[in-house]
Amino acid sequence: MKTILKTTITVKDICEGFVYNELEGKGLYGLSGKLTIQPEYQRNYIYASDGGKREIAVIGSLLKDYPIGLIYFNKVSENNLEVLDGQQRITSVGRFVTDKFAIKDENGMEQYFGGMAKDKKAKILETKLLIYECEGTESQIKEWFKTINIAGVPLSDQELLNAVYSGPFVTLGKEEFSNSQNSNIQKWSVYISGSANRQDFMERALDWVSNGNIGDYMSRHRKDKNITELKKYFNSVIDWVSGIFTDIESEMRGLEWGRLYEEYHKKAYESAKVSKEVRKLYGDPYIKNRKGIFEYILGGSSDTKLLEVRVFDEAIKRSTYESQIDKAKKKEESNCPLCAVGHDANKSKIWSFAEMDADHVAAWSKGGTTSAKNCQMLCKTHNRAKGNR
């Protein structure tokens, strides 16, 4: 790969003919059309999020003569360059000089580029950028793009995969799953955490259809001119879960719906009954893990481990232990009630507190509470054997 360092290109040159696409949220062209700012393997513009702190910081750096870091261009042909690294910074500068956002001046007043003093404008426009122009094969460039990632926000795993497997498939996938203008995003957000911009929905869709083998799936479908399978599978999962759980709860967000779909979509559920059970479990003060409620119901309401039912606190355990020991010593039998009724050497064994665990006399799943009167201490062996707690 050939690299040349350019030190004479100014902000003014870069912003010549700058086009910003409001709808897709990305910078498109600069250098009088010669520079493609966001090639398809680049991620979406994210510096305007978080209240624009990052794009404002880029402009602040220019005004204070702070370096904004190295920028990398890929020389595609004699008259065509692509931004490899620096897209976020260039878009910030381009958006500022086209009055898309304001910064605060010394007096804390909002200031747009158009309204700035001449000398300040000139300072920004005349800033020279440090640019490496690289020339190489597609695979060299992409391999290298994977490893640079120096300044700014690190690429997420999916952004990296989008870069590595760029092509028609990724382009179509991003149009559907990475476009924050897509009206479905709100609905999907009930089940999926993260943001469209950072590729979290794209990642989930690929994760589900590929059963966790995203890279492999992307590599096989890289040249596809449609995303039919991807979309269909994704929608099946969303329709399935929204059909079963009709009440929306915040704990649904980010669950492994793809795995749950695979495991349970052939079973029949009655949504009215499911809804009643969800509400009952949400009202149960002994359930610590509400996220587990959904899988618990899907699996037939038997695996109470998923719910992390509240355990007895130290004080209850201690007082129960003490009262059992008093009784046991009087009767000269084991302080584990199950050992006491047995026929082996442990029949009269006195266990230490550390050798015992608390047990629900009436199981939680059968309505037993986590209160002192439903607590008994068992030796660890008997407690484990009793299982269903």
Ligand SMILES: [Zn+2]
């Ligand atoms: Zn025992």
